[in-house]
Amino acid sequence: MDLRLYVDHDLCVSSGACVLERPDVFAYQDGPEQLAVVLPGGPELSEEKMADAVELCPVDAIRLLNGAGDDVTPA
Numbered sequence: 001m002d003l004r005l006y007v008d009h010d011l012c013v014s015s016g017a018c019v020l021e022r023p024d025v026f027a028y029q030d031g032p033e034q035l036a037v038v039l040p041g042g043p044e045l046s047e048e049k050m051a052d053a054v055e056l057c058p059v060d061a062i063r064l065l066n067g068a069g070d071d072v073t074p075a
Contacts, residue, residue, distance in 0.1 A: 009061075018062060
């Protein structure tokens with residue numbers, strides 16, 4: 001399945017857990033709000049590693065999207 005990580009900025013509280021644990025995948029965006037973003041050109045992650053990345057966020061702001069852009073994050 002073609003999956004990608006996405007950070008929902010309406011939910012992100014800038015806890016920093018994703019940036020600290022996976023700096024190769026996440027960073028803070030430029031601007032007044034330090035919200036997490038998925039780095040372009042980051043490493044290819046297995047579905048298991050993407051699921052692990054989703055679990056890093058204490059407020060469930062990291063989501064998994066399929067190729068059509070639908071949220072397929074496990075409940």
